[in-house]
Every structure is written in structure tokens, then in C-alpha cells.
Amino acid sequence: MHPIQTQMLKRERQAFIMKQINLHNRILSADLGLMLNVSEDTIRRDLNELAEAGELVKVHGGALSKSYHYDYAPSTTYALSEKTVIAQKAATLIEDGMFVILGGGTTVRELARLLPVDLKATFFTISLTTALQLCDHPTIDVIFLGGTLVKNSQISVGGEVISRLNEIKADLCIMGTNAIDTECITDTDLEAVQVKKAMIKASKRSAVVTISEKLGSTQKLQVCELSDIDYLVTDLPADAPQFLGYRREGLVIL
Amino acid sequence: MHPIQTQMLKRERQAFIMKQINLHNRILSADLGLMLNVSEDTIRRDLNELAEAGELVKVHGGALSKSYHYDYAPSTTYALSEKTVIAQKAATLIEDGMFVILGGGTTVRELARLLPVDLKATFFTISLTTALQLCDHPTIDVIFLGGTLVKNSQISVGGEVISRLNEIKADLCIMGTNAIDTECITDTDLEAVQVKKAMIKASKRSAVVTISEKLGSTQKLQVCELSDIDYLVTDLPADAPQFLGYRREGLVIL
DNA sequence: AATTTTATTGCAACTTTTTGCGGATTTGAT
DNA sequence: ATCAAATCCGCAAAAAGTTGCAATAAAATT
Known part of the structure; x- marks a missing residue:
């Protein structure tokens, strides 16, 4: 970032600012001052004008691109469209007559919501909201694995669930995860981890569903390799x- | 876990926090402080602002995703004002330290929604929606009695629930009913009736909550006298x- | 070209925002 | 009940923003 010595017109300067914003999505007033060799006051005035014109968003300390993802959608599920895609793929794993264990998340x-309407299978779940969703399906059987409820995630955990899972031999288990890297699946909550381990043990096959953003992240507690x-x-x-790095023998990536 | 960055704008930092929350559903202030290289005080201030704006739920030690919060839709409930009155009366039966079994309906x-915020008690329930409502309470413990789910009433029934109930000795059981007359409590669903019987047997005392409209009605299956x-x-x-005709020794009418 | 007019810029004094820290207080888990 | 972690509170320093104003530059006018 070398200061630009030649005298610039306001228009040019603002064009330069916009270029920086579009390039980096963010900019500090102080940096711009240095780069353009003008006082921060001038930069601030420029930024205010550009903000006024709706070209960028002025914030304390600098400015952000309008396209910057700072506007979160609270009521809707985060990354819903991605999750819908995932759910549709995962749904193909389920066939008539299967016994399936579903986790939380x-x-x-979303998978529970998108099950084919004519599917005939038996579902076990530890998640209250997933269970409610499954209750909307006309032909499947739903069994809730009771236990102590974790308030945040609204799933049941504890010895109760685990001993019940030990009695089950399901065809498939589908669970979300907090973090996944090339080595293992990890999570943040000890109780939830224990239940997940039991779920995997209780199933012939296990599927992990996750938005790709989580690939490469790690948490403190290991669920499985x-x-x-x-x-x-x-x-x-x-x-x-x-x-x-994720591909290996016996792991099907959908 | 994450690289240290030079001079981040507050808005960027908060956007980062929201991304972490949406990704992992929960986050610790300490971890965020480390990741973003700012003091925990700053993180806490950010979390409070985001919580204020309704973007997340602040808890001791960090924050939780808002997407896990039961959004109660009161408008759909029939005779809500009557039920609120009933719920408030019934709530007086519950005291700190009690073990309480709650039915469906x-x-x-509504009772679960109106529990005093400082109540410390343990609740067992067979209803998904009641369980979800109980999960919003900060200090109570909630245990779901799992079993086969009945789709339209969203409660669990079957031998599983009943044998679990047989192991419980609760102080109080609170249930709704389909019909009540001067002789007995009756209901329409055999499975539900069996669970209710077990609930009563598992409790020292039992309470029936019902809107007065149902007084004098009778159904085919008897729950109890x-x-x-x-x-x-x-x-x-x-x-x-x-x-x-309802008044008798040992029956308190509230 | 000279002059008036208008716009832009930097500066100084002052206000507001943001942040980190010490210490008191609350909370949660044991 | 006890104890460490988390939170709250006030404060002070640093950073950013604001305002008024004079100096200067650009534009318009004669």
C-alpha cells in the first residue's frame, strides 16, 4: 500500500475507494487516508457521501461493502437452501421397511420434512423437533428415545437413551455434526457425543449430514473417526x- | 482454530460471531475472544448487542443459536383465555423440589408456559410440545418418557412409557382429559388411557385440568374414577x- | 485574464464510541 | 456450602467522529 502522491480529484478518489471496497469488502478510514494521502476527515466525508448514495455501508472505523454478509436472517434457518439440498440427497438413503435412527439439528x-410421502419405514429419534416433524408424515412409524432433555438442542441424552439404543439394531443412522475434518467427527457437548456414539453403534450404516462450511472445523470432543x-x-x-483428504475406502460421498 | 486478524471492524466481528453461532449452534465467549483476539469483555458486549437485536440467545459463558427455540403460536389454541386461567391455578400446585408428571393437551x-421463572423442579412428560415448552424454562429439569408416538396428539405411548412410569414415584401428575362426569374420567384412545392410568399410579397425587365445557361429558374408555x-x-x-355432584371427600376443586 | 463565486480540504477543539482493565458481584458446578 | 469462572460496573485511554472555520482550489462570470 504505497501512498499515491499525485493530487486527486474527489471523483477519482471516491472511485478508488469503491474499487477497494469491492475488492476487499471492507476498508478502514485510516488506511484510505494513508493510501490516498489525504486527511481522514476527507475520507470520512467521502465515505459518508458514498453511504448517502447507497454505494457502501459506513461503520465506525471505516466502511463495508453493501454485499457484505452482515445482514443475518434471524427467523429463518441458517443456510436453508443448502440444507434442503443435503436433505434431498440423504433421503435417497432411506428405503421402505428400514429402521432409521435420526439425530438432532x-x-x-429438514430431512424429516422432505421424506417421500409414500415411504413406509420406522424412525427412532432423540430430537423433539425432528420427532414433531416426523409426526406429520402419514405412513411412517415414529419412536422417541426418551431421556433427560438438553434445553439448548432439544434432544434427549443420558443413560436412558443409550441403554435403549443398545437394544436397537437399525439399518441406518443419520446425524448432523458440529464439526468435521479429514480425521474425525467432533462435537462440543459430552452428553450429545455419548448419544451419537451409541447411535452409530446401534446402526449397520451411519451417515453424517453437514453443510460444507463445516468441513475442516474441529471441536473438543470426538464422536468417531x-x-x-x-x-x-x-x-x-x-x-x-x-x-x-476426506475420500477413503468405505466412505461414500453424496 | 482461527488466524489472528488485524483491526477488525465491530460489525465484521459481530458477523463472524453470527456465522459461528449459525454453524455450531453454540459458542463460548472465551473461544471467541481467542479467535478474534479481543478481550472477553468486548465479546460479551457484542453478544449482548446481538441478543438485544434478537439474533442469538445469550447464556452464561457464551451464546446459543436462536433457531433452537420453541416458538409458541397461541392464536391457534381453542379457548386460550380459559386455559390460561386453568394453567395459572394448576401452577400453584407445583412447589420447589417436586417431581411432576405432565400429560399432553x-x-x-399452557401450564408449562406459565411456570414461575424461578421454579426448581423436575418434570416428566410424554408430550412433544409440552416438552419443547418446558425446554424454554431456565431452571427446571425435563425428562421425556419415550415411546411410540401417536401422530395427531404428539404424545408417546406403549409399553415403553408405561414400564418407565412404573419406575417413577412422582409427587404430582397433571393431565388433561377428553371427558369428565360426576363418576369418572374417560377418554377415546386406548393407548392414551393406559398411559394415563400409569401416570396416576406413578404419582402421589393427581390433578385433572379441563375447560368447564367438558364437565358432564363421557367417552367410551375409562381412565379412572x-x-x-x-x-x-x-x-x-x-x-x-x-x-x-363432583364434590367429594379428598377432591379439591380449584 | 481577472475576479467573483462555489466547493473542497485540513485543522483545531470538542464529543462520542469503543475497548480493556481492576475489582466487586453473581452464577454454576461440585 | 464452597470455589472458580463468568459477569457486571465504572473508569480511563485510545480511536473515530463532528463541527466550525479559514485557507485554498476549482468553476463560473464578467
Whole structure:
């Protein structure tokens, strides 16, 4: 970032600012002052004008691009469209007559919502909201695995659930995750981890559904090795480069 | 976990926090402080602002995603004002330290919604929606009695629930009913009736909550005799003439 | 070209915002 | 009940923003 010595017209300067904003999505007034060799007061006036004109968003300390993702949508589920894609792919794993264990999380709930209407299968779940969603389906059987409820995530945990899971031999288990990297699936809550372990143990095959943003993240508690799961379902196409390091024998990426 | 960045704008920092929240559903202030290289005080201020704006839920130690919060839709409940009155009366039966079994139905759910915020008690329930409502309470413990779910009433039934109930000795059981007359409590669904019987057996005392409209009605399956219950809670004042024939030794009408 | 008019810029004094820190207080778990 | 972690509170310093104003530059006018 070298200061630009030649005297600039206001128009040019503002054009330069916009270029920086579009390039970096953000800019500090102080940096601009240095780059353009004008006082910060001038920069601030420029930014205010550009903000007035709706070209950018002025914030304390600088400005942000209008396209910057600072406007969160609170009421709607985060990354819903991605989750819908994932849910549709995961739904293909379920066949008539199967016994399926479902975990918690919004992605799994979305899956429960998108089950084919003529599906005939038996579902076990530990999530209140997933269970409610499953109750809307006309032909499936739903069994809730009771236990102590975790308030934040609205799933049941504890010895009760785990001993019940130990009695089950399901065909498939589908769960979300907090974090996944090339080595293992990790999570933040000890109780939830224990239940997830039991879910995997209780199923012939296990699927992990997750938005691709979580690929490469790690949390403190390990659920299982990546090799312990059979299907990885994300919003990416199966041949996406992001799966480098995830591919291995016995793991199907959907 | 994340690289340290130079001079981040507040808005950027908050956007980062929201992304973490949406990604992992929960986040610790300490971790955020480390990731963003700012003091925990700053993080806490950010979290409070975001909570103020309704973007997340602030909790001790960090924050939670808002997407896990039961949004109660009161407008759809029939005779809500009556049920609110009933719920408030029934709530007086519950004291700190109690073990309470709650059944299904909108009146009981309304009760769950109106529990005093500082109540410390343990609740067992068979209803998904009641359980979700209970999850919003800060200090109570909630245990879901799992089983086969009945789709339209969203409660769990079956041998599973009943054998679990047989292991419980609660202080109080609160249930709604389909019909009540001067002789007995009756209902329409065999499975639900069996669970209710087990609930009563598992509790020292039992309360029936119902809107006064149902007084004098009868269904095909008997849950119990009127003498088997200890409290009858309706929207009427305790001395209302409608209770003629209901009054007896050991039955408190609220 | 000279002059008036208008706009832009930097500066100084002052206000507001943001942030980190010490210490008191509350909370949650044991 | 006890104890460490988390929170709250007030404060002070640094950073950013605001305002008025004079100096200067650009534009318009004669």
C-alpha cells in the first residue's frame, strides 16, 4: 500500500475507494487516508457521501461493502437452501421397511420434512423437533428415545437413551455434526457425543449430514473417526475439490 | 482454530460471531475472544448487542443459536383465555423440589408456559410440545418418557412409557382429559388411557385440568374414577354450581 | 485574464464510541 | 456450602467522529 502522491480529484478518489471496497469488502478510514494521502476527515466525508448514495455501508472505523454478509436472517434457518439440498440427497438413503435412527439439528429436521410421502419405514429419534416433524408424515412409524432433555438442542441424552439404543439394531443412522475434518467427527457437548456414539453403534450404516462450511472445523470432543461413517452428505457435488483428504475406502460421498 | 486478524471492524466481528453461532449452534465467549483476539469483555458486549437485536440467545459463558427455540403460536389454541386461567391455578400446585408428571393437551402446555421463572423442579412428560415448552424454562429439569408416538396428539405411548412410569414415584401428575362426569374420567384412545392410568399410579397425587365445557361429558374408555384424582382444575370459580355432584371427600376443586 | 463565486480540504477543539482493565458481584458446578 | 469462572460496573485511554472555520482550489462570470 504505497501512498499515491499525485493530487486527486474527489471523483477519482471516491472511485478508488469503491474499487477497494469491492475488492476487499471492507476498508478502514485510516488506511484510505494513508493510501490516498489525504486527511481522514476527507475520507470520512467521502465515505459518508458514498453511504448517502447507497454505494457502501459506513461503520465506525471505516466502511463495508453493501454485499457484505452482515445482514443475518434471524427467523429463518441458517443456510436453508443448502440444507434442503443435503436433505434431498440423504433421503435417497432411506428405503421402505428400514429402521432409521435420526439425530438432532436443523439439517436432519429438514430431512424429516422432505421424506417421500409414500415411504413406509420406522424412525427412532432423540430430537423433539425432528420427532414433531416426523409426526406429520402419514405412513411412517415414529419412536422417541426418551431421556433427560438438553434445553439448548432439544434432544434427549443420558443413560436412558443409550441403554435403549443398545437394544436397537437399525439399518441406518443419520446425524448432523458440529464439526468435521479429514480425521474425525467432533462435537462440543459430552452428553450429545455419548448419544451419537451409541447411535452409530446401534446402526449397520451411519451417515453424517453437514453443510460444507463445516468441513475442516474441529471441536473438543470426538464422536468417531471419519472411517466409522459410511456416508458423508453435504451441499457440494460429490466430486468437489473440498473433499480432498476426506475420500477413503468405505466412505461414500453424496 | 482461527488466524489472528488485524483491526477488525465491530460489525465484521459481530458477523463472524453470527456465522459461528449459525454453524455450531453454540459458542463460548472465551473461544471467541481467542479467535478474534479481543478481550472477553468486548465479546460479551457484542453478544449482548446481538441478543438485544434478537439474533442469538445469550447464556452464561457464551451464546446459543436462536433457531433452537420453541416458538409458541397461541392464536391457534381453542379457548386460550380459559386455559390460561386453568394453567395459572394448576401452577400453584407445583412447589420447589417436586417431581411432576405432565400429560399432553393444550391446557397442560399452557401450564408449562406459565411456570414461575424461578421454579426448581423436575418434570416428566410424554408430550412433544409440552416438552419443547418446558425446554424454554431456565431452571427446571425435563425428562421425556419415550415411546411410540401417536401422530395427531404428539404424545408417546406403549409399553415403553408405561414400564418407565412404573419406575417413577412422582409427587404430582397433571393431565388433561377428553371427558369428565360426576363418576369418572374417560377418554377415546386406548393407548392414551393406559398411559394415563400409569401416570396416576406413578404419582402421589393427581390433578385433572379441563375447560368447564367438558364437565358432564363421557367417552367410551375409562381412565379412572373421579375419586382417584386429588385436584380438579377448571376455568370456573371453586364454588360454581356446575360442580354439583363432583364434590367429594379428598377432591379439591380449584 | 481577472475576479467573483462555489466547493473542497485540513485543522483545531470538542464529543462520542469503543475497548480493556481492576475489582466487586453473581452464577454454576461440585 | 464452597470455589472458580463468568459477569457486571465504572473508569480511563485510545480511536473515530463532528463541527466550525479559514485557507485554498476549482468553476463560473464578467
